[in-house]
Amino acid sequence: xxxxxxxxxxxxxxxxxxxxxxxxxxxxxxxxxxxxxxxxxxxxxxxxxxxxxxxxxxxxxxxxxxxxxxxxxxxxxxxxxxxxxxxxxxxxxxxxxxxxxxxxxxxxxxxxxxxxxxxxxxxxxxxxxxxxxxxxxxxxxxxxxxxxxxxxxxxxxxxxxxxxxxxxxxxxxxxxxxxxxxxxxxxxxxxxxxxxxxxxxxxxxxxxxxxxxxxxxxxxxxxxxxxxxxxxxxxxxxxxxxxxxxxxxxxxxxxxxxxxxxxxxxxxxxxxxxxxxxxxxxxxx
Amino acid sequence: xxxxxxxxxxxxxxxxxxxxxxxxxxxxxxxxxxxxxxxxxxxxxxxxxxxxxxxxxxxxxxxxxxxxxxxxxxxxxxxxxxxxxxxxxxxxxxxxxxxxxxxxxxxxxxxxxxxxxxxxxxxxxxxxxxxxxxxxxxxxxxxxxxxxxxxxxxxxxxxxxxxxxxxxxxxxxxxxxxxxxxxxxxxxxxxxxxxxxxxxxxxxxxxxxxxxxxxxxxxxxxxxxxxxxxxxxxxxxxxxxxxxxxxxxxxxxxxxxxxxx
Numbered sequence: 001x002x003x004x005x006x007x008x009x010x011x012x013x014x015x016x017x018x019x020x021x022x023x024x025x026x027x028x029x030x031x032x033x034x035x036x037x038x039x040x041x042x043x044x045x046x047x048x049x050x051x052x053x054x055x056x057x058x059x060x061x062x063x064x065x066x067x068x069x070x071x072x073x074x075x076x077x078x079x080x081x082x083x084x085x086x087x088x089x090x091x092x093x094x095x096x097x098x099x100x101x102x103x104x105x106x107x108x109x110x111x112x113x114x115x116x117x118x119x120x121x122x123x124x125x126x127x128x129x130x131x132x133x134x135x136x137x138x139x140x141x142x143x144x145x146x147x148x149x150x151x152x153x154x155x156x157x158x159x160x161x162x163x164x165x166x167x168x169x170x171x172x173x174x175x176x177x178x179x180x181x182x183x184x185x186x187x188x189x190x191x192x193x194x195x196x197x198x199x200x201x202x203x204x205x206x207x208x209x210x211x212x213x214x215x216x217x218x219x220x221x222x223x224x225x226x227x228x229x230x231x232x233x234x235x236x237x238x239x240x241x242x243x244x245x246x247x248x249x250x251x252x253x254x255x256x257x258x259x260x261x262x263x264x265x266x267x268x269x270x271x272x273x274x275x276x277x278x279x280x281x282x283x284x285x
Numbered sequence: 286x287x288x289x290x291x292x293x294x295x296x297x298x299x300x301x302x303x304x305x306x307x308x309x310x311x312x313x314x315x316x317x318x319x320x321x322x323x324x325x326x327x328x329x330x331x332x333x334x335x336x337x338x339x340x341x342x343x344x345x346x347x348x349x350x351x352x353x354x355x356x357x358x359x360x361x362x363x364x365x366x367x368x369x370x371x372x373x374x375x376x377x378x379x380x381x382x383x384x385x386x387x388x389x390x391x392x393x394x395x396x397x398x399x400x401x402x403x404x405x406x407x408x409x410x411x412x413x414x415x416x417x418x419x420x421x422x423x424x425x426x427x428x429x430x431x432x433x434x435x436x437x438x439x440x441x442x443x444x445x446x447x448x449x450x451x452x453x454x455x456x457x458x459x460x461x462x463x464x465x466x467x468x469x470x471x472x473x474x475x476x477x478x479x480x481x482x483x484x485x486x487x488x489x490x491x492x493x494x495x496x497x498x499x500x501x502x503x504x505x506x507x508x509x510x511x512x513x514x515x516x517x518x519x520x521x522x523x524x525x526x527x528x529x530x531x532x533x534x535x536x537x538x539x540x541x542x543x544x545x546x
Contacts, residue, residue, distance in 0.1 A: 038371065155390030160381045163371055170340045170360050171436065172385040218416035220373045221390075 009243040017132040018196060021140045022239035022249060023232055025193035028144045029202070030209035030231020031151060032189050034224050035182055037210040038162050043093050044081065046203035047100030049190050051077035053199045054107030061114045067139065067191065074191050077103055078183035136195060143192035147185045151224070154181065159220055196239075198250035208257035209234065215268045234260065290317040293356045293440050293471055294339050299348035301334050309334045310495045311348070316440060316473055321466040322499075323483045324475045326492035327515050332475040335492060336442050339473060359433030361443040364425060364450075369418045375428050376400055376413035382435035403431045407461065423454040427461065434465075441465065443474040447482055455481050479506070479530045502528060 009015040052074040059069020084095040160168040213226035238253030301309040309331035337343040476482040491497040491514040498505040511519040
């Protein structure tokens, strides 16, 4: 494969947009995924993307802007999951299952009743780089910058709440607000990146970079940096491979991440496995 | 003439409930400067709830909690509740005490110095970069005490600080807490360990949903109080000036063996 072949897709504006969005989306999901994984809520990415799909269908039927309709729907679902989990009415996995699958089913029902949504359902489900507008690029840039600022300025309270919510609360941290903020950032991230990564595969981009980073380090701050870099690299490489191999962008990005996981798993061996135990624990109780 | 010590927190006829079931009933208790108290009682007797009422993390359904203005609290949770696999180093845990009101993610030079100082004070200097799982039981407990101390509390509350640790670690923790108390820090802890911990403390609160008795161990560790607290007959022996509590295990277990056979 020559350099000119590798650079060939950059002649097209749609691909240039796609690379920017996929790279930022990978980094964004890598960053937020650390909190998702360490809170034992890996399933939330899967669930929320499905919930947002329901919102996308409803907004199409009601003639609302995609980001407005799906955004409100996603934020509401995320806050509801956080609230149900916090009150310990049911476990977080059950809360995610009930709320988000009901939302997804409602979206399917609306499409069935009122015809297909204006956006391609295939693209929404599996991800596509076709038709990414400049506005959508700016939305991803904006959400990435916003998430980065939230993590930067709320780094300490997010870490304390994720590690030990009870002590954080009695130490004066408003853990309810921190949890709500994280849910909003998560919903925003999924909403912004759904077009490229797809509803079905977005959860993997939240989980895989964080899990790989965990195998490398025992430090939270290093895990945050590593996961962001790994996510960014997977997004960039995956998007380029997607064009070269003519496979959907979401699938390629996830496969690059999965291949990297396998390599790191083989390199780090038992030490990496031991560190992975943390990603299986439901940290805050 | 002894001067009355300043009251830090006062519970006045406090009742707390989870759902409709009261887990702490009509508790009246004052924690004063220099106190070193242990809360003892059987599982489900409301020990942790009493601690949480002192912390202000549970709201009473009756009664009131009065905390003196400006009093700061440090809290050390049960080690069993800690996720030891969480990717966090000793320094990262301790600096969590400096979360409120801090904007920048990284620790300032002053904060790093403060962390080093508190780790040094607790005898775990040089372990800042280690992962929390890589420490011994006593060192792990010290990390969480260090986090609580970094907030410069007037009162340190510990939930079962010696549960699940070996005898040596228990001694380490008890000595450390004794030293901190001698330096002026008020301490309240919960414990299941009547002989290993409670009988060594200067003040005890015997709890079984309501406070059964409180005072010096010599006064409250009696067969009558212990039976009312634990609902089981217990004997109290004296050895070397200390009380040793023995539960009448055989009396209770023989009928079970017979019925099982």
